[in-house]
């Protein structure tokens with residue numbers, strides 16, 4: 001299973017204004033996102049992103065199973081291609097595996113991203129850097145508690161002032177976890 005995070009952000013890492021505005025995200029980014037959603041066959045979003053997409057009339061994403069993560073009962077009538085889930089990120093990935101998907105496309109917002117990243121579930125990132133800076137806003141990862149190294153897989157210029165970065169998230173090694181070599185970890189158990 002490959003878990004991909006796809007987001008458009010400002011050059012200083014915000015995915016929306018404080019009020020949730022994303023009018024600075026380009027149509028080209030939206031087209032690439034829909035293309036990837038068609039490839040994976042699914043998209044997973046947080047409740048606030050769902051609300052914003054319903055307002056913008058961009059929900060559901062066509063040609064994909066749309067999973068909305070919420071701990072509350074949905075107020076909208078569920079459509080056939082929409083699943084509302086109160087499961088954890090790990091359980092949602094397990095559910096998608098059971099449904100036969102080989103990849104899962106996580107698409108925000110900042111809170112959901114922070115949750116998936118903290119749980120160590122993201123394998124790849126597609127980040128479209130829009131030619132905008134904001135003094136404040138919703139960050140790419142909200143409430144996250146993690147530090148990960150990335151490997152650059154590819155870059156693409158979407159338009160004159162817009163670039164997309166494709167990263168792979170490096171997996172933990174024994175050294176990352178123990179702060180030393182695996183031999184040291186075995187020889188020097190932590191004091192109680």
Ligand SMILES: NC(=O)c1ccc[n+]([C@@H]2O[C@H](COP(=O)([O-])OP(=O)(O)OC[C@H]3O[C@@H](n4cnc5c(N)ncnc54)[C@H](OP(=O)(O)O)[C@@H]3O)[C@@H](O)[C@H]2O)c1
Nearest residue numbers: 008020046047048049052069070071108109110111112115
């Ligand atoms: N620039 C972009 O590419 C992009 C992409 C997507 C979204 N956005 C923007 O991001 C904004 C929304 O981001 P946000 O951070 O406020 O909210 P969010 O991540 O979209 O949604 C957070 C909500 O999701 C539900 N949830 C269920 N399980 C969760 C979990 N494990 N971790 C976190 N949340 C969980 C909770 O809702 P309940 O209270 O219902 O349980 C939570 O309040 C919108 O303005 C949207 O337009 C931008």
